[in-house]
Amino acid sequence: MASLPTPTIDLLLNLIDTRPNSILTSLAQHPQLASASDAHGYSLVHAAVSYNQLEVLRELIRKYHVNVNIVDEDGETPLFAAESAEVARCLVEELGAAAGTRNAEGKTAEEKFLEEEGEAHEVYLYLKSVRTGGQAASAAAVETEGVHPPPPLPNGVKVEVSTMAEDAAGDAPDPEIRRRIEELAARDDFQTEEGQRQLRDLVSEVVTGIGSEEADRSVRRRVE
Structure with missing residues (x-):
């Protein structure tokens, strides 16, 4: 039986949202793809963060030792792709991502989320709490109850x-x-x-x- 062709990074990026287990299987057979990027520098780590695939994210960093601060063509680390505070927390507190890295425009992830999503966005609030030592998180909790700190x-x-x-x-x-x-x-x-x-x-x-x-x-x- 002829062996299956080696999957491409573009194929894996398209599968990560709906078939994360296929990603893990493919990486076991083709570990060199773990740190690969597409033509725009977009990596599996970026995609795993964007789609909140924490199991794939942890495997990429811990098992395949991909740089958690890998950047795309815009100079943005995976933290810039976070859609939830949960995945941002996993990146920073569990996997050691740098919260203060600046992209090609000179903005940190916190600053970009504030500019594009507003001060109520959960990732912005989390990153602000990291920078201020937890004060922003406490303030956000009070705000959600309708009381201003x-x-x-x-x-x-x-x-x-x-x-x-x-x-x-x-x-x-x-x-x-x-x-x-x-x-x-x-x-x-x-x-x-x-x-x-x-x-x-x-x-x-x-x-x-x-x-x-x-x-x-x-x-x-x-x-x-």
């Missing part, structure tokens, strides 16, 4: 939460500060960059006591 505090300012005796709690919140916060929150541009900047300035003023002279009152800071 507070703005970050100024550099060097920390807030510690602890219990205090009633007589040590000090004065009630300044009505003027409360009025300014409520007024700011009611504005149409509250969620814009300018609105959030003004809220951060107000928080900074309250926490650091910058506006104490303007308010003609002393701000007492609790010293541990």
Whole structure:
């Protein structure tokens, strides 16, 4: 019986969506195809990521040692092809993909997802959380419940939460500060960059006591 012809990389790329097991079988017989690319530099790793074929993806990286950061003709690694946070997480946390690689246009995967898909896209949110150490993921979880997270505090300012005796709690919140916060929150541009900047300035003023002279009152800071 004549042996079957060697499959091409283009054939495997066309099969990966619907017949991933055939890809694994073909790779076992023709391992040189694991790191092959088509005429545009598109590899099986890119395709496995795009179609969320995690079993094929793990085999390519772990068994056949394909570079997880292999790039196509646009200088884009497989991370740029991710369609879900699950596969992006597998790439970065499990397989060691670099999240900060820039493509031929000088954009990271995070920046490209933000530009093309918007800030609500799950891959963008995941990559942002990687860059910010998990803060973006927590913020995204709060946003999905319809509650907006507070703005970050100024550099060097920390807030510690602890219990205090009633007589040590000090004065009630300044009505003027409360009025300014409520007024700011009611504005149409509250969620814009300018609105959030003004809220951060107000928080900074309250926490650091910058506006104490303007308010003609002393701000007492609790010293541990």
